[in-house]
Amino acid sequence: MTIIATDLDGTIYKGHTLIDGVKKGLLKIINEGIEIYYTTNNSSQSPNEIKDKLENLLQLDIDISKVITPLVIFQNLYSDKKLNIYIYGSDNLKKYIKNLNMNVTSLENAEVILIGRKEENNNSEINKIIKNVSSGKNIMCLNKDLTFPTEFGEKAGNGAVVKIIEDELSIIIPTLGKSGNHYSSYFIQNKITVNFVIGDRVDTDIIFGKNLNAKTFLVSSGIKNYLDVNIADIQLNKFSDVVSFLTKQS
Numbered sequence: 001m002t003i004i005a006t007d008l009d010g011t012i013y014k015g016h017t018l019i020d021g022v023k024k025g026l027l028k029i030i031n032e033g034i035e036i037y038y039t040t041n042n043s044s045q046s047p048n049e050i051k052d053k054l055e056n057l058l059q060l061d062i063d064i065s066k067v068i069t070p071l072v073i074f075q076n077l078y079s080d081k082k083l084n085i086y087i088y089g090s091d092n093l094k095k096y097i098k099n100l101n102m103n104v105t106s107l108e109n110a111e112v113i114l115i116g117r118k119e120e121n122n123n124s125e126i127n128k129i130i131k132n133v134s135s136g137k138n139i140m141c142l143n144k145d146l147t148f149p150t151e152f153g154e155k156a157g158n159g160a161v162v163k164i165i166e167d168e169l170s171i172i173i174p175t176l177g178k179s180g181n182h183y184s185s186y187f188i189q190n191k192i193t194v195n196f197v198i199g200d201r202v203d204t205d206i207i208f209g210k211n212l213n214a215k216t217f218l219v220s221s222g223i224k225n226y227l228d229v230n231i232a233d234i235q236l237n238k239f240s241d242v243v244s245f246l247t248k249q250s
């Protein structure tokens with residue numbers, strides 16, 4: 001069976017709008033019997049919210065087990081532990097982590113710090129985190145995206161805060177996002193052999209595809225890349241351009 005992993009933001013939709021041709025393309029792929037994983041670094045919405053968004057936009061039923069976000073990776077890693085965790089992020093994120101039976105606590109009492117995304121970054125909070133990490137506290141992040149695309153252009157992402165901390169302390173913070181080992185390990189552990197990866201970012205989607213030894217397609221419908229676009233196996237304008245490659249080979 002052929003399995004593809006497609007990115008969402010900048011590949012399937014931008015903000016609340018489907019990218020041209022996506023629905024038709026997806027239907028053709030599904031009709032070929034190709035299995036689709038919906039992969040995203042977005043962690044400001046729960047996997048269920050992302051499933052609902054996809055179902056509303058596409059008017060298709062989406063299997064929740066096919067929606068893989070950094071929160072799914074987090075849950076998979078720590079499902080058997082009750083972590084004392086400090087969260088830099090939105091109230092929604094804190095609520096979600098609490099519902100996984102984690103103890104969301106203060107910086108002082110935390111055994112691990114998780115960096116997510118906030119609407120407005122808080123410099124004094126970031127400085128306190130830097131102090132705690134420099135004195136030995138564990139830290140990880142949901143993703144390292146410096147920006148993310150919206151209908152109104154690119155906005156600052158999780159990675160902006162991660163980079164401040166990494167640069168200040170000269171460390172590399174482990175990520176639960178697509179570019180990290182935890183994300184690709186999820187597919188390997190669950191024996192999901194991804195043949196093709198489609199996305200708009202070299203630093204996340206294409207790296208993820210390379211980690212899985214999949215064939216990688218880079219679309220130019222999303223963000224502007226700062227890494228070499230030639231790292232991708234094939235460059236396309238948009239998601240629907242991938243259909244002819246997939247239906248030919250299967």
Ligand SMILES: [Mg+2]
Pocket residue numbers: 007008009010011199200201222
């Ligand atoms: Mg994207």
